Amino acid sequence: MAKKKAHLLGFIQHGVNSHATGMWRHERDKIGWNFARPEYWQHMGRTMERGFFDAMFIADELAPYNTHEDSSDAIVKWAVQSPTHEPSTIVPIITSATKHLGVGVTLSTAFEHPYSMCRRLSSLDHLSNGRVAWNVVSSYSKSEWDAYGHTMTERGGRYDRLEEYMELCYKLWDSWEPDAIIADKASGIYADPAKVHVVNHEGTFYKCHARHFCAPSPQGRPVLWQAGSSDRGRDFAAKHAEAIFAVHPNVDRMKQYAGDLNERLTSKYDRPEGSVKLIYGLQTVVADTRAEAEEKYARIKECIPPEGALAWMSGHFGLDFSKFSPDEIVQNIEVPGIQGLFDSIIYAKGGAPVTVAEAAMIYAQGMGMPVAVGTAKDIADQMEFYMDEGGADGFMLAATYTPGCFEEFADLVSPELQRRGRLRDRYTGSTLRENLLSN
Ligand SMILES: Cc1cc2nc3c(=O)[nH]c(=O)nc-3n(C[C@H](O)[C@H](O)[C@H](O)COP(=O)(O)O)c2cc1C
Incomplete structure (x- = not known):
């Protein structure tokens, strides 16, 4: 059987720190770049495309x-995912600085009507020539609900709303028939109204x-991404x-x-195994020698910063960790917060006890992702292992500096993966969906 090729995503935020x-x-962070200016993002996109990434993932x-x-x-003091721009x-x-790279954008459904969400995403899909993905989230953090002046809906309620949200989005995206646009200048008819269906949705x-x-x-619609990990x-x-997307500390x-996931796909939703790409979080630190790495x-x-680390954990997990002893076992x-990510620290030491103080430092470094430290060969070995033994179709590469x-990844690791036949050497599709869903 042909070896799987890795799908690569650069995991980052529109902020000063990801x-x-x-x-x-860090002395190597943003040398000569300002995160709030276009040149930085153009360069970032071109760099990921040079490394043959599928897409940039903007969390x-x-x-x-x-919560802390x-x-x-x-959060503000230690720049814990803050400031973060839209x-x-x-x-x-x-996408205008690149030809092939996709961009996945995280947009919450909690405070935006599906109508404007669909309009925005369709517009972005046009402007990118079909290279946009939507990471669907529903706001797990109390701070988001406070900011919008709402009482937080609990997890089950958020997923109920989300189901209906998607149903309406699909109705909107599918409402134009493929031949609805006539654009006949002689008659002046642009579109056939019989083929542009009115969506009538009366839901809960x-x-x-x-x-x-x-x-x-x-x-037609953006590529749909998701990272929920509760049942x-x-x-x-x-x-x-x-x-x-998922974060798992070991194979x-x-x-x-x-x-x-494959069991759920086939037994509950009649979707073939492999129709959904499993992308795992990974942080890499590469250098020419192991000692240097x-x-x-x-x-x-x-x-x-230890206090920032604790505050971040408090934010993601919806619990004030300042109230716990640093020696308490997690x-x-x-x-109540992101269970899937909490699991990454529960299993950070193979299930052995982890203290709150240790957990904060593990988490703050990259959300409990496994870290591959070494030469390009070491890192490629680890990625191959996760693909062959862990079922990974690709990796969400968490930014450091x-x-x-x-x-560094594009210069050192991508060529090594290509030498091993584990990374594309050209983009074969013209849309993000075609590239991401290829093998
Ligand atoms: C790897 C990973 C990345 C995530 N990134 C984001 C994000 O950028 N923004 C967000 O609001 N939620 C993010 N989440 C949260 C989830 O998408 C989801 O909303 C949350 O895990 C709550 O759902 P759950 O209880 O089913 O896990 C992420 C989760 C994971 C596992």
Whole structure:
């Protein structure tokens, strides 16, 4: 059987710092670049395309976390995913600087009506020539609900709303028939109204009586991404997603997850195994020698501010970790927040006890993702192992210092993967969907 080729995504945020806390102060971070300016994003896009990535994955949250000590002080103070600018604004900047790279944008359904969401995503799909993906989220953080002046809906309720949200989105995206546009200048008829269907939706949570305002886009609808990991989350992903993101600290957890997802796909949703790409989080620290890579890794860890680390954990897991003793064992704690990511620290030491203080430092470095530290060959070995043994179709590569970490990956690791037949040497599709769903 042909070896699987890796799908690569660059995991980043439209902010001063992404998922490795404290990186903004690393001496190699953003040398000569400003994250809030277009040139940085153009360069980032070109770099990922040079490394033959499928897409850039722009993560997001809608407001600074406020769970830690009931405040967002520590979040703002230590630049814990803060400041973070609106993610969809940079999509056309990235796609007009590149030819093939897709962009996946995280947009929450919690406070936006499906009508405007669909219009925005269809517009982005046009502007990118069919290279946009939507990471569907429903706002797990209390801070987001506070910012919009709403009482937080619990997990089950969020997934109920999300189901109806998607149903309405599909109605809108599918409402223009392929030959609806006539554009006959002689008669002056642009579109056949009989083929542009009015969507009449009267649901429990949403109402909509309108025609979708955008002409059919190159992909018809964005590529759908999802990262829910609770039972409901996995079902939602198995039903709707084309790529699923998960963080697992070791290959046994990856294997279990792949088995579970494939089982849900085939037995519940009548979708073939492999129709959804399983993309696992991975952080890489590459250098010409192992010693140099270890040195780099140590420096990355030195940049993590302990209070910021704890505040980030509090934000993602919806619990104020300042109230716990640093020696408390995380396995004894239940969290209301992102369970899938909490599991990554529960199993960080193969299931052995992990203290709150240790968990904060592990988490702050890259959300509990496995870290591949070494030469390009070491890193490629680890990626091959996760693909062959853990069921990974690809990797969400978490940023450390930027854009340097992606430049290093493109210069050192991508060529090594290509030499092994584990990475494309050209893009074969013209849309993100074609590239991402290819083998
Ligand atoms: C790898 C990964 C990345 C995620 N990125 C985001 C994000 O950028 N923004 C967001 O609001 N939620 C993000 N989430 C949260 C999930 O999409 C989901 O909303 C959350 O896990 C709650 O659903 P669950 O209880 O089913 O896990 C991420 C989750 C994972 C596992």
